[in-house]
Amino acid sequence: MPIQNSPYQAFATLLSTSGHPVSPAELHGLLLGRSCAGAGFEVDSWLADAAELLESEPADNVRNALIGLQEMVKGELTGDDMTVVLLLPTDDTPLTERAAALGQWCQGFLTGFGLTRRAYALSTEATEVLQDLAAIAQVQDALEESDDGESDYMEVMEYLRVAPLLLFTETKKADEAPAKPSLH
Numbered sequence: 001m002p003i004q005n006s007p008y009q010a011f012a013t014l015l016s017t018s019g020h021p022v023s024p025a026e027l028h029g030l031l032l033g034r035s036c037a038g039a040g041f042e043v044d045s046w047l048a049d050a051a052e053l054l055e056s057e058p059a060d061n062v063r064n065a066l067i068g069l070q071e072m073v074k075g076e077l078t079g080d081d082m083t084v085v086l087l088l089p090t091d092d093t094p095l096t097e098r099a100a101a102l103g104q105w106c107q108g109f110l111t112g113f114g115l116t117r118r119a120y121a122l123s124t125e126a127t128e129v130l131q132d133l134a135a136i137a138q139v140q141d142a143l144e145e146s147d148d149g150e151s152d153y154m155e156v157m158e159y160l161r162v163a164p165l166l167l168f169t170e171t172k173k174a175d176e177a178p179a180k181p182s183l184h
Contacts, residue, residue, distance in 0.1 A: 028087035033112025
């Protein structure tokens with residue numbers, strides 16, 4: 001039996017009825033990307049970036065949902081559990097739609113990370129994660145309705161739950177690193 005009111009579907013309905021042709025997955029990816037790149041959790045800058053993606057200022061109900069989404073992400077990234085829940089369609093949604101949402105999530109993440117990233121070197125591992133996200137964003141149509149396709153989707157989704165944590169941890173360390181004294 002399909003889940004009629006999943007968080008993803010509720011957010012999708014809110015966005016579409018408010019005239020915003022954006023998927024919740026892309027919006028969530030944007031938020032996580034900018035957060036992992038060091039944007040912090042200041043509400044007004046998040047709302048400004050979201051408004052750009054939404055192509056207009058959000059109405060109060062969308063604005064409140066965006067603030068709630070940011071609070072959720074802040075709790076996930078800074079909490080003790082260090083667990084990220086992706087805002088994606090439920091498992092009863094056709095695989096092609098879920099795969100498309102994964103691609104949109106990756107695209108949003110890369111956009112948010114790119115908008116926010118400061119000038120610091122990323123580790124080889126972090127660079128590989130960003131390259132993986134770029135590749136995942138392109139393979140939306142490659143998954144087929146099959147047990148193998150389902151398994152591949154689950155594997156990619158699990159990877160995407162861990163990738164933001166690695167990037168957030170790395171950029172946080174870069175921000176906290178004391179400036180090295182110059183040796184003359």
